[in-house]
Amino acid sequence: MSGRRSRSRQSSGTSRISEDQINDLILKLQQLLPELRDSRRSDKVSAARVLQDTCNYIRNLHREVDDLSERLSELLANTDTAQAALIRSLLTQ
């Protein structure tokens, strides 16, 4: 509990997580993002940038899912043969 304020690399106390581990995770996250994947200049891309882009990307994904589910709900509400078409398409995939 006394090591809470320590800014040293080995932040003792409750958190035993190293900086390198966090950097690795951020790198892995960077690989997922479509915009930062190609330019993998890890020196230039800061962690804040990665996190910001991650937030934006997740919001984009949420919006896409919402949009798709709206379309699906319209589809389900409109026609009765959508069910048959679904089953048929899944079987013949």
Next chain:
Amino acid sequence: MESISPVSNQITQPTTTTTTTTTTSSSDRSRRKRRKKSQPSSVDSSQSTSLEKWRSEKQQQIYSTKLVRALRELRISQQPTSSSSSSNPRGGRAVREVADRALAVAARGKTLWSRAILSKAVKLKFRKQKRQRIPNPSPTKTTTLTTGSISIRSKKQRATVLRLKAKGLPAVQRKVKVLSRLVPGCRKQTLPVVLEETTDYIAAMEMQIRAMTAILSAVTSPPPPPPGHDGGHTHMLG
């Protein structure tokens, strides 16, 4: 006796992620058509990274089947008497929740966000039925009986995002907090946990989008049945 062995075979094999009761037809289909692709997934079963799991074709088929089944039930339960009710705003939200729940089930409960999504649905059901429980906003893994003392204890024990000084920059801290709010179930988690959950969550959502797009495109313009077909049943049994 013969019925038991294939069941146990499915349980012991870590690669076949399908449950035994449901989706047996989908596993047959996937096994018949994707036999070659299942082999690489069995090779890296020991260190199957979450990303590869969400990118595999088999996982997408499993999810699509679950989703279609859930949508069918949703449609049956939601059927209004007037057939001319188009552009139902509630319907979109319901479909989104169904899709998220199916995605959480496909995650097999190994990740925080999947458990949070599932517990959210369960909590809502309880709250509607009983109305006795304390409304708890934090979607943690524990039950809805978390009181204030437990949350205080968790703050002292774990280095939450607020306390961790490894990345002491305020900008990074802020963004991580925002991120932890976006990913379900990560509001009071430590920094590496949030990052790890985020990677899995992004991969899962990408698969969700791919699957939903495939379903939509398959339904809106269904491919014509191939010639030389006696009917639908031969394909199913073949």
